[in-house]
Amino acid sequence: MRNAAIIALLALLPCPASAQKSTPPGPGKVAQEVRDYRIDNEDRIMRELQEFLAIPNIASDTPNIQKNAAHLVEMLEARGIETHLLPISGRGPVVFGKLISPEAKRTVIFYAHYDGQPVDAAAWTDGKPFEPVLRDAAIEAGGKRIPFPENSAQHRAVYDDAWRIYARSSSDDKSPIVALLAAIDALRAKKIPLAVNLKVIFEGEEEAGSTNLQRTLELHKNLLGADLLITADGPVHQSGRPLVFFGNRGEIDMDITVYGPVRALHSGHYGNWAPNPAIELARLLASMKDADGQVLIDGYYDDVTPLGNDEQQALAQMPANDAELQRELGIAKPEGGGKKLVELIQRPSLNIRGMRSAYVGNQSQNVVPEAAEASLDARLVKGEDPERKFQQIAAFIRKQGYYVIDHVPTMEERHTYPLIARFVYGGGYRASRTSMDLPVSKALVQLIQNATGGNAVIAPTLGGSVPMYIFEDLGLPWIGVPIVNYDNHQHSSDENLRLGHFWRGMEIYGAILADLNW
Numbered sequence: 001m002r003n004a005a006i007i008a009l010l011a012l013l014p015c016p017a018s019a020q021k022s023t024p025p026g027p028g029k030v031a032q033e034v035r036d037y038r039i040d041n042e043d044r045i046m047r048e049l050q051e052f053l054a055i056p057n058i059a060s061d062t063p064n065i066q067k068n069a070a071h072l073v074e075m076l077e078a079r080g081i082e083t084h085l086l087p088i089s090g091r092g093p094v095v096f097g098k099l100i101s102p103e104a105k106r107t108v109i110f111y112a113h114y115d116g117q118p119v120d121a122a123a124w125t126d127g128k129p130f131e132p133v134l135r136d137a138a139i140e141a142g143g144k145r146i147p148f149p150e151n152s153a154q155h156r157a158v159y160d161d162a163w164r165i166y167a168r169s170s171s172d173d174k175s176p177i178v179a180l181l182a183a184i185d186a187l188r189a190k191k192i193p194l195a196v197n198l199k200v201i202f203e204g205e206e207e208a209g210s211t212n213l214q215r216t217l218e219l220h221k222n223l224l225g226a227d228l229l230i231t232a233d234g235p236v237h238q239s240g241r242p243l244v245f246f247g248n249r250g251e252i253d254m255d256i257t258v259y260g261p262v263r264a265l266h267s268g269h270y271g272n273w274a275p276n277p278a279i280e281l282a283r284l285l286a287s288m289k290d291a292d293g294q295v296l297i298d299g300y301y302d303d304v305t306p307l308g309n310d311e312q313q314a315l316a317q318m319p320a321n322d323a324e325l326q327r328e329l330g331i332a333k334p335e336g337g338g339k340k341l342v343e344l345i346q347r348p349s350l351n352i353r354g355m356r357s358a359y360v361g362n363q364s365q366n367v368v369p370e371a372a373e374a375s376l377d378a379r380l381v382k383g384e385d386p387e388r389k390f391q392q393i394a395a396f397i398r399k400q401g402y403y404v405i406d407h408v409p410t411m412e413e414r415h416t417y418p419l420i421a422r423f424v425y426g427g428g429y430r431a432s433r434t435s436m437d438l439p440v441s442k443a444l445v446q447l448i449q450n451a452t453g454g455n456a457v458i459a460p461t462l463g464g465s466v467p468m469y470i471f472e473d474l475g476l477p478w479i480g481v482p483i484v485n486y487d488n489h490q491h492s493s494d495e496n497l498r499l500g501h502f503w504r505g506m507e508i509y510g511a512i513l514a515d516l517n518w
């Protein structure tokens with residue numbers, strides 16, 4: 001059974017094989033043509049987005065995640081895109097699609113995910129994360145609910161750029177999929193041929209950790225021949241300007257427990273005598289960094305692959321809004337010895353995610369605690385190996401006099417070693433970065449600058465972690481071209497999409513499909 005938006009689409013689509021202009025009109029002109037098409041078709045595009053958002057998409061909700069995949073197949077096949085489902089047991093499949101253009105010499109894979117973060121409906125202003133709501137501005141800015149305009153016999157529906165759609169995955173990450181498909185529709189309607197062969201990988205368990213993605217892609221490697229992968233996941237720059245990014249940090253998670261007496265002791269009877277693990281842990285953690293945030297662990301910065309010329313130049317040109325962030329976040333003096341935030345995320349970090357020992361506040365007890373725990377994370381940059389990073393930190397803990405183990409200490413160990421730390425690796429993966437010096441990198445940056453009037457922010461690496469090494473391991477250079485607003489409440493309640501960003505994203509994707517060449 002086909003849904004309404006797709007029926008409307010089939011009626012609108014010209015035959016893909018119809019006569020096409022031979023030379024691409026250039027990214028700026030393509031963006032304009034896509035805009036013209038969009039203005040005439042906002043009603044249809046928004047209905048397609050709404051219908052997609054109305055299908056609940058939590059990765060663990062197997063029946064609904066399968067419905068999403070089936071719906072995606074319909075959306076792709078309506079465009080004549082050859083589709084294959086790459087199954088994952090108990091999860092939504094990877095939806096793979098392929099659209100060959102006879103004259104194209106390059107193939108680009110477009111990655112996005114169709115699953116979303118779990119929802120707590122009660123925390124949403126409108127209470128129903130899978131019933132898309134339109135507002136005339138962001139809720140924080142007093143945005144009011146308004147009805148979705150629809151085409152009538154007299155009037156074409158018009159959607160304002162400042163309006164926002166509220167629904168789970170409206171930003172993360174269903175809207176880029178709809179923007180890409182609408183861009184294909186626009187190019188066809190305007191008889192602009194695709195310059196590249198397009199493949200798509202739409203994942204159904206990204207928010208659940210992409211546990212099966214690498215294995216699934218390895219199994220279907222034969223489908224994945226390509227020259228470039230573009231990931232659509234993530235928001236644009238905080239300045240609101242479009243973003244192109246070339247890297248992500250990796251990450252390792254660790255847990256550390258320092259042990260005191262075998263049970264908590266009365267602080268009056270035993271204080272001054274029984275060693276206090278909370279103080280020992282605090283001392284240990286504090287010794288890992290200096291007051292400027294520089295990590296003092298031997299070799300911590302040794303494996304970092306230095307930035308090339310293009311990366312350094314891009315970094316210098318990135319907008320700096322550190323002063324505003326300091327004001328907003330109540331920070332008098334940031335770490336980093338005067339370096340900018342964008343420079344500091346090019347280095348590995350070491351962070352305490354949380355700490356615990358006995359009880360505090362109303363629950364506090366006058367004891368010498370039996371243990372103190374902290375969870376740490378380290379963000380890795382290109383060149384660093386997760387296991388080696390863990391070993392560097394473990395070696396540092398040993399150097400501070402600790403007996404480092406991976407289990408709860410035995411009585412014999414407690415009797416033997418004055419300082420004991422249980423230090424456990426909680427998983428992680430390496431960073432990934434595509435060189436900005438590659439011809440494809442330069443071509444894509446130039447194209448997006450042309451399509452957006454030179455407005456795009458170019459980032460060598462973002463601070464967050466996404467397992468993009470999976471694509472690197474498949475031999476694919478990858479580049480991030482996100483489109484959604486940064487203030488989209490991604491992963492939280494009231495997730496939303498600003499329509500102006502969505503429309504601009506369509507134009508950028510249209511320009512890539514019509515003009516990318518290197």
Ligand SMILES: [Zn+2]
Pocket residue numbers: 113172173206233234
């Ligand atoms: Zn995402």
